[in-house]
Amino acid sequence: MGSSPTSGSSVIKCKAAVLWELEKPFSIEEVEVAPPKAHEVRIKMVASGICRSDEHIVNGTLVAPLPLILGHEAAGIVESIGEGVTTVKPGDKVIPLFTPQCGKCNVCKHPQGNFCLKNDLSTLRGSMQDGTTRFTCRGKPIHHFIGTSTFSQYTVVDEIAVAKIDPASPLEKVCLIGCGFSTGYGSAINVAKVTPGSTCAVFGLGGVGLSVIMGCKAAGAARIIGVDINKDKYAKAKELGATECISPQDYKEPIQDVLTEMSGGGVDFSFEVIGRLDTMVAALSCCQESYGVSVIVGVPPKSQNLSMNPMLLLTGRTWKGAIFGGFKTKDSVPKLVADFMAKKFPLDPLITHILNFFFMVGMGQERRKVEE
Structure with a gap:
């Protein structure tokens, strides 16, 4: 060394x-x-x-x-x-x-x-x-x-x-x-403030997405829907708390419409953990319009802006984002390690x-x- x-x-x-x-x-x-x-x-x-x-x-x-x-x-x-x-x-x-x-x-x-x-x-x-x-x-x-x-x-x-x-x-x-665990887990616990009994949708089931699922489960979510085109990721997602997993490629209609129908009007919380502009809008759109909360977790492409209809927010949705899951780093990292131990x-x-x-x-x- x-x-x-x-x-x-x-x-x-x-x-x-x-x-x-x-x-x-x-x-x-x-x-x-x-x-x-x-x-x-x-x-x-x-x-x-x-x-x-x-x-x-x-x-x-x-x-x-x-x-x-x-x-x-x-x-x-x-x-x-x-x-x-x-x-x-x-x-x-x-x-x-x-x-x-x-x-x-x-x-x-x-x-x-x-x-x-x-x-x-x-x-x-x-x-x-x-x-x-x-x-x-x-x-x-x-x-x-x-x-x-x-x-x-x-x-x-x-x-x-x-x-x-x-x-x-x-x-x-x-x-x-x-980085990865705290970013995902904190996005559910601190940023979205997932509530007991709620329904969540997680777009992207990589390491950070799996950490989001762990945070949603820890917060008491009753239903956690994983969204990913790679079905090889479903088993681990379910092991960590996802109640079901779906692929956008299995549906003709937009995935936000599928999730809205599955959840009876829209999910309570959604998380975009990929870094794509189209899935960021989809994650926002699948939230319940009156009170749904959507959190951007994935890093977006450089020098690109997304366009979205402001009515998605005017009707009551909340769109949020945060670095490192909203944790104050020097204070929180030792506590997270203690929780793991x-x-x-x-x-x-x-x-x-x-x-x-x-x-x-x-x-x-x-x-x-x-x-x-």
Whole structure:
């Protein structure tokens, strides 16, 4: 995993997956990771999930400065801390937070706000809070990704973007709390505020969609309808709480009309967990017009706007969205890990593969070279 000085005052040389160009494979490189400055934390990464948002950067759906190190759904161990850091210490198990919590801005002070103004997601600057980077490769500075950059054996994050978690927690599982699980689960619990006995529709049954289903079930929903064209996903969705699953390809009429008829006038809550404009409108349309709530969870395509009839809202529906399931990150992540440890929800069903990331990416590149 590279050298690991105890003082935290030295540069660490280690491996990282660097994205030099769009739509090109990651390149496994030796990078230099600078020591943490004041109010910064250097972390030895132990486990990192691969999230669709990382892919959005690779294919240009989201625009970020290159070259950069991706990854944002992870867990690790603090290697060293900069001057003034008080919330973590070397040896602590932690989860990096792609949405920080400074505790001082208007959003952090608001009881419902969680999209801290110190976030790097709105602008994708690709740097630490002070505007500089801690990564160097081949003599060039490498950009950070939303303050985390977890596709590296070591990374540096700001103190406002890291949460200390239970020292007994399995990092290869709780890393999912760093993005996918919390985003889906919180969208049901915090954002939609799903009510007991209600009917819900979940568009998209990937890892985040499954987490939405878990949140709907935990909130007491009586009926949870999964919507996906991939029927291979239905069994796991039902295992986690979906009462039925349907495919839009099995019907001649629009899926919103199907759901409206199935639910006797419209569902109470719907969730779009795909990132497509047509399904966002469909999810809104299938809600009960007088009081239905629809939540956008999926990341939409870049530079595209959707058109919708305002009457869908004027008659009483509510359209919402949130980052990270509406959770205040630094406050909530340790509690979510504690809930997982207390067996209040499972994470194993969300994990399909456990792989050596660097070996996997490297082998993929070798195959491409051979094929070329």
